[in-house]
Structure formats: C-alpha cells, structure tokens
Amino acid sequence: MRWWPKLARLLIIFCLSILLLVAMANWWVVKSTEANVFTDLHNFRGRQVALVLGTSSKLKNGSANPFFENRIKVAAQLYHEGKVSHFILSGDNRTRYYNEPMEMKKALIKMNVPDSAITLDLAGLRTLDSIVRSKEIFGQDKITIITQPFHSYRALFISRFYNIDAVALVTQDPENQTPVSVSVREYFARAKAVLDLYILNTPPRHLGEKETIQR
DSSP, X not given: OTHHHHHHHHHHHHHHHHHHHHHHHHHHHHHTTGGGEEOOSTTOOOOXXXXXXXXXXXXXXXXXXXXXXXXXXXXXXXXXXXXXXXXEEEOOOOBTTBOHHHHHHHHHHHTTOOGGGEEEEXXXXXXXXXXXXXXXXXXXXXXXEEEOHHHHHHHHHHHHHTTOEEEEEEOOOGGGOOOHHHHHHHHHHHHHHHHIIIIIOOOOSOOOSOOOOOO
C-alpha cells in the first residue's frame, strides 16, 4: 500500500495545478478587458451596433429573469438616447418553444424599439459563437456588448482575439448580487475560453451566408 500516499500526493498536485491555471486564466481575462467595461449609460460613448447576448426570459420557477430584463432595459435606453442604432440579438434557438433572440425582440418592441433596428442571430449558441458571428456573418468589427458584469470580461476577451473593437455596457445585477452558482460557472467558463481560443482553436458551431448590417 506504499503506492497510495504517492498517488494521493500526485492527485493533490494535479488538482492544485488545475486550480492555479484556472485562476491565472481568470486574471488574464479580467485584467486585459476591464478598461473596456462601462457602467454609466448616460455618459457612455459606444458603437452604433450593439450585440445583446442571450439568456432565458424566465427562471426555472417560471418567474421573470432579472438578467434578461436588465439587458433589455439597457438596450432600449441606449436606442432611445441615440447611442445605438441597431441591435444584433444573439442567443439559443434550440426548439420552437425556446427562442432567446425572439423573446428579446418581443421585449424590445414593447419598449418602442422598431423592428427595422433589430437583427436576429438564431445561432448564438455560445458566447464565442455570438461574438464571431457578429463579425463573420453580420459584418461588424466594432460593437457594443450588452450583458451582465460577470459575463462582459469573457465576451470582450473573445472579441479582442478576433480583432473586434468592442466595448461593454454592463447592466446591474439583480439586487446587485450574482448567485454563487453563476459566478462559479463563469469562473470556469473564462478558463475554457482561453483553452478554446489559444489551444483548441474552437470554431463557431454554425456560420453560413453573410447578412451584413449597414451602419
């Protein structure tokens, strides 16, 4: 049984090494992008085309998702203040009953944003897909990203890798508090983004024909 202590030490070293790499990846993602994350809507000077990243309009218990509502509220305010002229609404469209971009469109129209100012990206299955498609499909190399603070760093990090001039206007978290489960998931998602971009060269799952948006 002398092998067991050695194996245990190796496992501990391996786990600590993974955690260290994840921590370093998070530091890199946040520090390299935080200068382009903005919170003051009224003094914000962004890009004319905004990418609104998708999330479900409802929580699992059926109540309204504050992440969704806050993104839509900020997007509508930007439009009505003349700081954005067009939106790419990008998200998951996995079934006829779950369509994030369409739900965002309905919500924006209710807030008096015209249909002509909206383009749906129905293949934004991941943040990476949404960012890459904004350039490769919709022809935008300058974008304003609208999402929550915890998500903005990763979105900007991916944008920089693909030479997209992006800034993020972040919304307020629900009651200024992000659930622990969301924070933990994002912590590892940032490390996964580094892995996808610099090691695995992970491509978007779907591209397709160009639909260039005229600014």
